[in-house]
Amino acid sequence: MSEDNQIPFLFDIPTVSELTDKIKSLLEQNFVDILVEGETSNVKQSRNGHYYFTLKDAEASLPCVIWRSMAQRLDIDLTDGQHIVVGGDLQVYPPHGRYQMIVSLVQQAGIGKLQQAFEKLKTKLKEEGLFDDVHKKPLPKFPQKIGLVTSATSAAFQDIRSTLEKRWPLAQVKLYHASVQGINAAPEIVKGIEYFSREQNVDVVFIGRGGGSLEDLWPFNEEAVARAVFDCTVPVISAVGHEVDFSISDFVADARAATPTHAAVVGTPDINEIRFQVEDYTRKLETHTSGAIELYKDRVSNLAKSYALQVVKQKMESARNNVRNLEQQMKHRTESLIRNHKEQLTELHHILDKKNPNEPLEKGFVRLWQDGKWIRKSDQFAKQSAFELEWEDGKVEME
Structure with missing residues (x-):
């Protein structure tokens, strides 16, 4: 148109x-x-x-x-x-x-939506392989430094610390304070895990909190926390007291504990059991060592009485006599050589004294020098030139 x-x-x-x-x-x-x-x-x-x-x-x-x-x-x-x-x-x-x-x-x-989100994220991460055992890192047998990501004011922190003081007091506990519920909790927990992973100054990391509602415990079901646990360079133990059987962090972590106190049990040995083991090993070692010593003492005693050892002893005695004779011979020869060398040195000393060019000076004679030459005859002396007179104690230049 x-x-x-x-x-x-x-x-x-x-x-x-x-x-x-x-x-x-x-x-x-x-x-x-x-x-x-x-x-x-x-x-x-x-x-x-x-x-x-x-x-x-x-x-x-x-x-x-x-x-x-x-x-x-x-x-x-x-x-x-x-x-x-x-x-x-x-x-x-x-x-x-x-x-x-x-x-x-x-x-x-709300709880209904959270439960749906939990199942959705669980399926997603499982399909990605984050739960597979092949990724689980072994826990250290005797951890010296333990990283703890939880609230500094929580009962979980006190429970873990008191349990470690009784069970494994050798460990040093390093706390990274993080909120364990609410909107800020997940980001703070992630930062704590990343801190210990980045610093690498601990042997194992505990994360968790005590019980609560699904909403309270939800930070441990966040994807960011799950991926931080998976990427952590040191072993992680997840210890979340919760109403459902597991949290997402439990599935991803290298080990799972039902409560914070249980985390201290899972992650450390019992020092009393170690002491019992040491005492048991000590007793066994003493028993085996004592038995071995007695056995070898008997063997040595039997060998000492044997005909073969007696023959060896006789041969060793003959060898000792030969060594003593050789020592005496070497001693006489050495003394004779030393005397001869001393006499030769004395004779050489006398010869050197006779050939000493400074002997006349020592007796009071004077030596005449001219142009750096020792003048020994009158026809070598230049009357018009400067000369030096040398005594034993010095020289004098004459014009």
Whole structure:
């Protein structure tokens, strides 16, 4: 249809801005202080401290933002893969033509959703092989340094410490304080595990807490925690007291303990058992050693009385006599050689004394030198040249 034949609209057409303003007004007036549940992804924190992330489920996603002041009040530390409920207002941002949720509330998701998330993550990680025994690291038999990731104020920390003091007091316990429930717990637990893995200054790491509801224990079912446990360079023991049979961290860890106290039992030997073993080995060693000594004493005694040893003794005595005779001969020869050498040295000393060129000087004679030469005859002396007179105690130059 040509432009000339187009039928003009009989009503006003809004611009993009006008339409966006209507949508903005409609959404922002009707979606105030709402709640929505989902899984966090693409979590980023800007230099200004604002959190930007996406809340999603299997079929849709919702952009979200938490401004810095609100994040400080909420005291949160978001990571990818957390299943949460957020509250706030919908806001339309006209320049980008999109809407987002301005978050003012963050809570853990309900138990039903958490259980679904647990089974979903369990299946996912199992298929990836994170639970396979081939990845399990052996626990050290005698750990000297133990890393502990839990709350410093928790009963779990006190239980582990008191159990270790009785069971294996030789170990040094290093605590990394981390929240063990709430939104901040999973990121802090991850940081604790990564700290001990990076520093590599411990032999084994315990993570866990005491009992509680599924919501309380949920940080140990977070994917970020599971992957941190899997990537840890030192063995990890998961000790989470929980209502369900296992947590995700239990499946991934190198060993699982039912309680924090049990972790101390799983991860260390009993010093009293070690002492009993040492005493038992000592007694056995003493018994075997004493028996062996008596046996060899009898053998030596029998050998000493044997005819063959007596013959050896006689031969050794004859050899000793020969050695003594040789020693006497060597002594006489050596003394004779020394006397002869002394006489030769004395004779040489006398000969050297007679040939001593300084002997006349020692008797008071004077030696004449000219141009560095010893003048022995009168025809060698140049009357017009300087000369030196040498006595025993020095020289004098004459012009």
